[in-house]
Amino acid sequence: MMGIKSVGCVLLTLTLLVAGCGGGGDKGGGSGSAEGEVSRDTGTPKRGGSLTILRASDIDGWDPDKAIQLSTFETLPQVMEGLLRPGTDGKSIEPGLAESWKLDAKAKTVTFTLRPGLTFSNGQPLTSADAAFSVDLWRKGLSLGSLYAAITGTETPDPRTLVVKMNKASTFTLTWLSNGSSIVVPKDFGGMDRKEFFTKPIGAGPFTVASYKPGQQLVLDRNPRYYDAERPYLDRLTYDVVTDPNQQMLRYQSRQADMIEGVPLDLAGQIPQDERVPVHPSATIHGVFVNAGKAPGNDIHFRRAVSLAIDRAQYIQAVFGGLAVPATGGLPPRVQGSVGCGCVYDTGVEKAKAELAKSSYKPGTKVELVVDATTPFSTRAGEVVASQLRAVGIDADLQKLEVQVLVDRQMKGNYNLSLGEVSSVSPTVGDIFGLIVATGGLYSGLPMKTISDAFERLEVAQTDDDRAEAVRVAETWIHDNLPYIPIAFPDRLFAVSSKVKGLQVTPFLSYPAHLLWAG
Amino acid sequence: MSAGRLRFVVGRLAQVLPVLAALLLIVVLLQQMMPGDPARVIAGPRATAEQVVQVRHELGLDRPVFEQFGRHVWNLLQGDLGTSNRTGIPITAIVGDRIGVTVWLLFGGLLVSTLLATPAALLMALRPRSRSARMCSRALTIIINCPPFWVGLMLASVLALGTGWLPVGGFGVDFGDRVRSMILPSLTIGLAAMPLLARSAAASLSQVLTADHVTTARSLGVSGWPLVRRHLLRNALPPAITLLAIQAAALLFGAVIVEQTFGLPGLGAEMITAASQRDFPVVQALTLIFGLAIIAINLLADLAVALLDPRTTWR
Numbered sequence: 001m002m003g004i005k006s007v008g009c010v011l012l013t014l015t016l017l018v019a020g021c022g023g024g025g026d027k028g029g030g031s032g033s034a035e036g037e038v039s040r041d042t043g044t045p046k047r048g049g050s051l052t053i054l055r056a057s058d059i060d061g062w063d064p065d066k067a068i069q070l071s072t073f074e075t076l077p078q079v080m081e082g083l084l085r086p087g088t089d090g091k092s093i094e095p096g097l098a099e100s101w102k103l104d105a106k107a108k109t110v111t112f113t114l115r116p117g118l119t120f121s122n123g124q125p126l127t128s129a130d131a132a133f134s135v136d137l138w139r140k141g142l143s144l145g146s147l148y149a150a151i152t153g154t155e156t157p158d159p160r161t162l163v164v165k166m167n168k169a170s171t172f173t174l175t176w177l178s179n180g181s182s183i184v185v186p187k188d189f190g191g192m193d194r195k196e197f198f199t200k201p202i203g204a205g206p207f208t209v210a211s212y213k214p215g216q217q218l219v220l221d222r223n224p225r226y227y228d229a230e231r232p233y234l235d236r237l238t239y240d241v242v243t244d245p246n247q248q249m250l251r252y253q254s255r256q257a258d259m260i261e262g263v264p265l266d267l268a269g270q271i272p273q274d275e276r277v278p279v280h281p282s283a284t285i286h287g288v289f290v291n292a293g294k295a296p297g298n299d300i301h302f303r304r305a306v307s308l309a310i311d312r313a314q315y316i317q318a319v320f321g322g323l324a325v326p327a328t329g330g331l332p333p334r335v336q337g338s339v340g341c342g343c344v345y346d347t348g349v350e351k352a353k354a355e356l357a358k359s360s361y362k363p364g365t366k367v368e369l370v371v372d373a374t375t376p377f378s379t380r381a382g383e384v385v386a387s388q389l390r391a392v393g394i395d396a397d398l399q400k401l402e403v404q405v406l407v408d409r410q411m412k413g414n415y416n417l418s419l420g421e422v423s424s425v426s427p428t429v430g431d432i433f434g435l436i437v438a439t440g441g442l443y444s445g446l447p448m449k450t451i452s453d454a455f456e457r458l459e460v461a462q463t464d465d466d467r468a469e470a471v472r473v474a475e476t477w478i479h480d481n482l483p484y485i486p487i488a489f490p491d492r493l494f495a496v497s498s499k500v501k502g503l504q505v506t507p508f509l510s511y512p513a514h515l516l517w518a519g
Numbered sequence: 520m521s522a523g524r525l526r527f528v529v530g531r532l533a534q535v536l537p538v539l540a541a542l543l544l545i546v547v548l549l550q551q552m553m554p555g556d557p558a559r560v561i562a563g564p565r566a567t568a569e570q571v572v573q574v575r576h577e578l579g580l581d582r583p584v585f586e587q588f589g590r591h592v593w594n595l596l597q598g599d600l601g602t603s604n605r606t607g608i609p610i611t612a613i614v615g616d617r618i619g620v621t622v623w624l625l626f627g628g629l630l631v632s633t634l635l636a637t638p639a640a641l642l643m644a645l646r647p648r649s650r651s652a653r654m655c656s657r658a659l660t661i662i663i664n665c666p667p668f669w670v671g672l673m674l675a676s677v678l679a680l681g682t683g684w685l686p687v688g689g690f691g692v693d694f695g696d697r698v699r700s701m702i703l704p705s706l707t708i709g710l711a712a713m714p715l716l717a718r719s720a721a722a723s724l725s726q727v728l729t730a731d732h733v734t735t736a737r738s739l740g741v742s743g744w745p746l747v748r749r750h751l752l753r754n755a756l757p758p759a760i761t762l763l764a765i766q767a768a769a770l771l772f773g774a775v776i777v778e779q780t781f782g783l784p785g786l787g788a789e790m791i792t793a794a795s796q797r798d799f800p801v802v803q804a805l806t807l808i809f810g811l812a813i814i815a816i817n818l819l820a821d822l823a824v825a826l827l828d829p830r831t832t833w834r
Contacts, residue, residue, distance in 0.1 A: 061606055068563055142570050143563035195607055213616060214606045215792050216784040240782075242688070243792075247782040250675050250687035404555030404797055411559065 045502055049518030050236035054248050055261045058215050058241045062198040064181035065141035070509050071261070073180030073425045075239070078220060078513050079121075080183035080203025083112050083131060083162070084174075086427045090283065090507040091336040093178040093427060097126065097204060097227075098162070107169030107462065112162040120186055121208045121223045127159035133187040135164060144181055147434060148173065150459065171467075172430040172459040175336060179426035180510065206232040206514035215241055226514075233502065233517035252495050258518075260495040262509070265323050266377060271495045281325050281489035283332035283424035283507040285432070288369075288385065288485040293413050293445030296367065301359035303482040306417065307345060308352035309392040310385065316488050319381045323493070327486030330478030331471060332422075334507035337429035337458060339468045341475030345486060352392040366397040368416040370409060373400035382419055410443050421490070424508040429471060430458055436474075441483030450477045531821060535814050540592075542810045543803070547588045550799050557604055557797035578604060580799075591803060600807075601800040603793075610804045613789060618808075620690055620785035621774055624708060627701050628770045628777075629763070631709025636717035641747065643717070644724035655717075663714040667773055671707040671780035679703060688782035704781045708773050712766050719762045723755045730754070757824040764820030768813045 059072040083098040098112040118126035132154040139148045150170035155163040189197035207220035218239040242248045245264045251257045296302040312326040329340040371382035386396040409415045437452045457470035502515040558575035575581050600610035643652045679687040691700040736750050775787030793801035
């Protein structure tokens with residue numbers, strides 16, 4: 001799956017980009033520490049109080065099958081918790097509504113035991129029948145259903161036991177069930193139709209929806225019926241949707257808000273050092289997407305020349321202000337199965353020129369490089385790539401486009417190169433892996449047989465070694481064939497005032513809101 | 520209302536209908552030509568081509584353009600603006616939720632621009648060679664060259680962030696909050712509109728100043744405020760009202776920028792979001808509302824001018 005943010009991404013999104021990209025900030029600092037550990041956790045949690053959080057993009061709605069933006073994956077489980085939740089290390093899974101789970105000997109059946117005495121926020125008991133209905137809902141999803149393809153059915157031997165049957169020993173599926181779209185809703189939507197239910201959702205998460213104005217504000221109140229009597233600590237959590245980054249900054253600085261979910265890295269310098277919580281790096285791949293369906297992108301020598309032309313260290317400095325690391329693979333870092341390719345994405349002007357000379361590219365031929373025109377970051381990134389390509393003799397024609405125009409051109413194959421990003425939304429590398437398969441190598445047009453086979457291996461990998469082996473096959477294929485050219489794993493930055501406590505952010509930018517408290 | 524005046528109003532309203540129809544048709548045609556597929560946006564990146572086709576069918580986007588147009592008009596005639604493709608929320612609810620912000624902003628902007636432009640125009644018209652008039656003229660030149668988003672950002676940084684007296688953005692929850700939250704946006708939009716209004720009003724006043732009836736009044740000893748009120752303003756008002764109506768239309772579009780700058784949840788901000796998400800029903804409805812607002816403002820201005828000008832024959 002992807003939570004795209006982008007400079008011209010493979011699909012949609014992309015206003016989100018603002019949320020995470022840009023350059024110019026001071027490197028490092030803040031409350032984040034070493035790779036993998038991002039937290040603002042001091043003292044003993046206190047009950048009560050409220051926090052206001054700013055985000056650049058609203059949720060895609062409450063229907064889990066419509067989830068595209070990271071904010072949706074982050075928010076839905078706060079109201080409609082799932083069976084599992086992701087661990088804050090970004091790789092593990094933890095109990096959610098299910099207090100435990102057990103795989104059978106063949107690892108094709110998972111038996112979940114629900115916590116005792118679960119109720120929805122309206123007081124209705126939550127049973128395995130509700131969970132089974134929800135599993136069915138996920139499987140039938142138009143957009144995300146394919147990620148649950150291994151599930152063949154469910155059984156509910158008793159109100160606290162849910163048996164999920166799979167057609168293979170899919171460890172990926174178990175991990176994927178912890179993502180923010182695998183949420184539990186009442187059976188038959190509590191007597192409503194789907195559309196009606198998802199305008200006023202009811203769940204068994206730590207919060208309930210107090211009010212929701214799409215595109216403006218979401219107010220969540222503490223769910224007094226939550227299974228954990230202690231949590232959530234907050235009485236109220238407010239999300240204000242503010243698209244303009246300057247307005248976000250002003251509200252944060254004036255303390256109209258306590259936290260910004262994704263500060264454009266250009267503005268990092270405006271956040272006091274001790275209020276920065278960086279995610280370093282995030283589970284995001286930033287790179288150049290290539291249309292390999294037509295010349296010159298259909299020539300591997302040309303694609304290699306592009307990859308060699310990009311000076312990643314210089315790019316990261318110029319575009320991200322140093323707040324990124326050079327990509328060491330084509331799949332996101334810091335999630336389950338991230339092993340890199342063990343190969344090198346080399347850089348060098350002379351090597352690039354030599355590779356270009358071997359290609360069918362004719363000097364002087366325009367190569368369209370399309371980027372999202374809506375943010376200064378993406379246009380600057382486009383300018384940097386274009387200049388690096390020109391330096392090796394590729395006549396890059398930088399085109400700054402409105403996001404939907406860009407997406408439309410990508411979908412129709414009406415481009416040569418595109419600058420963009422894709423992000424994980426779950427604790428497994430498999431979601432991006434699956435996206436690559438589903439979209440034909442992020443719309444490169446290259447055959448995906450090797451990747452598809454590797455994904456099948458990953459899906460049923462029982463050990464870390466099996467998983468690593470499957471990922472390496474895919475990584476090596478991406479390195480050798482370059483359906484897209486990984487450039488960097490960028491950081492993400494949260495602005496967090498001293499009032500916010502208990503924040504723990506995963507590499508895919510999810511954070512358990514029930515652990516937040518107001519200091 | 521006399522029969523003549525009623526005929527005048529009905530006649531003007533009748534002229535509005537073809538304008539509205541043309542506006543709707545243009546919007547429908549433009550969105551057909553726009554790159555970007557709303558069905559793809561809704562179906563998501565993983566959806567297959569067949570699934571996208573299915574969504575397109577459910578949205579009625581696979582029907583002929585004129586059928587879509589006809590259906591849209593038919594629904595409008597029944598008071599149904601439709602529902603948002605993205606959120607499934609009735610557009611009437613979206614408009615109801617957001618129109619207040621835009622109306623506040625427009626009235627605030629008009630108030631600020633009128634309050635600032637009137638003395639400036641009087642100064643430049645009555646004492647055109649004075650030092651203060653020249654300074655005023657230069658100030659207007661500077662203001663007109665400042666982009667509203669920059670002015671907004673500066674005002675928010677200096678007056679709100681710097682002092683803490685006013686909120687830097689948002690719309691607030693109660694009446695007092697809202698008045699406070701509208702001060703800077705109104706100032707921003709009012710400043711953007713003010714220079715043109717002031718200059719035009721000054722030119723209009725200067726013209727009236729040299730008119731025979733003013734010279735006569737002056738020769739009869741009328742001067743000062745009575746001269747301004749009785750002889751200048753009354754005659755300079757009709758062109759000023761016409762200009763104000765044009766300005767109101769400009770303010771409506773300026774509101775789009777100012778709403779973004781101050782994070783105000785108005786119709787302009789919604790328009791931007793809907794357009795970027797290819798939420799065509801919302802774009803259509805808002806275009807219609809903006810069009811209606813402009814038409815209504817101009818109609819009211821015409822009526823006001825006709826009432827003020829004794830030469831009007833109400834035809």
